[in-house]
Amino acid sequence: VVLVVDFGAQYAQLIARRVREARVYSEIVPSTMPVAEMLAKNPKAIILSGGPSSVYAEGAPRLDRALFEAGVPVFGMCYGFQLMATTLGGTVDNTGAREYGRTPLHVSKAGSTLFEGTPVEQSVWMSHGDACSAAPEGFAVTASTDVVPVAAFENDEKKLYGVQYHPEVLHSTHGQQILEHFLYRGAGIEPSWTTGNVIEEQVAAIRAQVGSKRAICGLSGGVDSAVAAALVQKAIGSQLTCVYVDHGLMRKGETEQVEKDFVAATGANLVVVDAQERFLDALAGVSDPETKRKIIGREFIRVFEQAQLEILQEEGPEVAFLVQGTLYPDIVESGGGTGTANIKSHHNVGGLPDDIEFELVEPLRQLFKDEVRMVGQELGLPEEIVQRQPFPGPGLGIRIVGEVTKERLDLLREADAIAREELTAAGLDREIWQCPVVLLADVRSVGVQGDGRTYGHPIVLRPVSSEDAMTADWSRLPYEVLAKISTRITNEVADVNRVVLDVTSKPPGTIEWE
Numbered sequence: 049v050v051l052v053v054d055f056g057a058q059y060a061q062l063i064a065r066r067v068r069e070a071r072v073y074s075e076i077v078p079s080t081m082p083v084a085e086m087l088a089k090n091p092k093a094i095i096l097s098g099g100p101s102s103v104y105a106e107g108a109p110r111l112d113r114a115l116f117e118a119g120v121p122v123f124g125m126c127y128g129f130q131l132m133a134t135t136l137g138g139t140v141d142n143t144g145a146r147e148y149g150r151t152p153l154h155v156s157k158a159g160s161t162l163f164e165g166t167p168v169e170q171s172v173w174m175s176h177g178d179a180c181s182a183a184p185e186g187f188a189v190t191a192s193t194d195v196v197p198v199a200a201f202e203n204d205e206k207k208l209y210g211v212q213y214h215p216e217v218l219h220s221t222h223g224q225q226i227l228e229h230f231l232y233r234g235a236g237i238e239p240s241w242t243t244g245n246v247i248e249e250q251v252a253a254i255r256a257q258v259g260s261k262r263a264i265c266g267l268s269g270g271v272d273s274a275v276a277a278a279l280v281q282k283a284i285g286s287q288l289t290c291v292y293v294d295h296g297l298m299r300k301g302e303t304e305q306v307e308k309d310f311v312a313a314t315g316a317n318l319v320v321v322d323a324q325e326r327f328l329d330a331l332a333g334v335s336d337p338e339t340k341r342k343i344i345g346r347e348f349i350r351v352f353e354q355a356q357l358e359i360l361q362e363e364g365p366e367v368a369f370l371v372q373g374t375l376y377p378d379i380v381e382s383g384g385g386t387g388t389a390n391i392k393s394h395h396n397v398g399g400l401p402d403d404i405e406f407e408l409v410e411p412l413r414q415l416f417k418d419e420v421r422m423v424g425q426e427l428g429l430p431e432e433i434v435q436r437q438p439f440p441g442p443g444l445g446i447r448i449v450g451e452v453t454k455e456r457l458d459l460l461r462e463a464d465a466i467a468r469e470e471l472t473a474a475g476l477d478r479e480i481w482q483c484p485v486v487l488l489a490d491v492r493s494v495g496v497q498g499d500g501r502t503y504g505h506p507i508v509l510r511p512v513s514s515e516d517a518m519t520a521d522w523s524r525l526p527y528e529v530l531a532k533i534s535t536r537i538t539n540e541v542a543d544v545n546r547v548v549l550d551v552t553s554k555p556p557g558t559i560e561w562e
């Protein structure tokens with residue numbers, strides 16, 4: 049394993065992903081972890097991430113010098129670089145000379161371990177206030193910028209390396225190459241990690257964990273739960289039962305995808321609970337968004353627990369495990385997490401006995417989203433499931449502004465299917481993050497179709513671009529594509545006589561309308 053020491057900000061996750069792109073397995077550890085504990089993980093190399101602090105700021109994270117004396121190759125980036133410099137006796141000045149963004153880098157030792165085979169002049173991404181003016185003893189200075197005399201240093205004997213910039217971001221033109229040089233040449237690591245290894249490892253681990261007992265898994269129709277279920281299915285076959293609650297708020301074809309394609313690809317035992325009427329009844333007369341969300345969440349849990357209870361009562365080995373599609377970023381963001389957590393199911397609603405506890409099976413807990421998609425692909429899941437864009441749990445229920453009824457759902461499903469079809473046909477699926485299609489059910493506007501006046505509802509298109517859904521911008525879709533979607537929706541969907549485009553970023557608008 050290669051450890052990425054996290055000094056704050058969001059850089060560590062990106063670095064860990066880049067290391068894996070170099071086919072080397074990586075894990076993130078907090079900078080507060082004692083060095084002895086880091087070394088106990090037997091890392092083949094350690095990378096120090098950037099961070100928001102100045103090394104001179106009060107309370108700025110520090111590193112025990114022992115880290116550099118353990119014989120483990122270390123690569124410092126940005127803050128990690130400055131920390132390395134100060135800890136090992138170099139000089140970092142608070143010069144006030146700042147560099148932000150794209151910066152020309154002058155490589156002064158072209159054949160160095162890091163820079164071998166890359167141009168003498170390259171463009172890198174900088175973000176720092178302090179600057180290193182003298183490298184520690186024993187280090188060769190291998191690059192500089194117009195502002196910073198020491199922008200990279202290397203000590204081949206001790207296997208210690210550092211760069212002032214961020215090689216992990218794409219704006220650093222040879223960043224990936226330099227990271228690979230550190231891993232392969234500096235640390236002598238063979239690239240061998242693939243998502244194929246993950247499948248083998250996880251299958252063995254799941255078998256060991258579950259033994260001869262049974263497991264259940266809730267399928268949402270999304271990528272994560274589908275891939276987690278497929279992986280567990282591969283490991284324990286018929287000992288797994290998947291439960292899918294059809295709440296009637298899914299988009300056109302999605303329930304069928306789970307019912308047919310997922311089962312065809314995995315051979316999983318699937319229980320589909322048709323709860324459409326139950327959800328419609330519960331939502332009748334409700335138009336407040338928060339109330340809708342709460343009702344949908346509540347009904348979902350009730351239906352799911354009822355299904356669980358039925359499975360528990362079947363003949364067969366004990367049902368002791370619950371499969372979840374938790375991803376690595378969830379684990380990192382919640383503070384690292386260790387081992388298996390025990391959760392207690394909501395016995396108050398489904399009537400489960402008090403003492404039933406499930407142990408969690410989380411086969412994706414080491415993976416990033418793009419890796420999950422790769423695993424899904426290797427497991428033979430259909431493209432429509434593996435490449436699926438995010439879709440909210442409450443589904444179309446929160447894309448109808450106003451009361452949710454069967455007629456409105458059917459109408460929105462048609463409009464949404466047209467928008468998705470045209471976006472896919474135009475090859476825009478990877479470019480946009482998602483495109484909610486919203487029915488303004490409580491709004492009517494006058495139109496003219498054929499020779500007659502109409503009084504119909506508007507449909508809103510909300511295409512957005514985003515990295516993580518925390519912030520988003522509206523996607524600048526080609527006019528021809530928008531025109532085609534608009535024409536088709538107004539022609540093909542009864543009662544819709546207007547299509548409008550949402551041109552609001554997030555913030556201030558959220559991605560969904562409710």
Ligand code: XMP
Nearest residue numbers: 438439440441442482517554558559560561
């Ligand atoms: P907002 O509307 O808050 O959405 O900008 C951010 C992202 O989250 C999705 N979303 C949800 N996903 N359950 C989910 O699983 C929910 O209740 C929910 N609400 C919003 C939304 O589609 C977007 O990707």
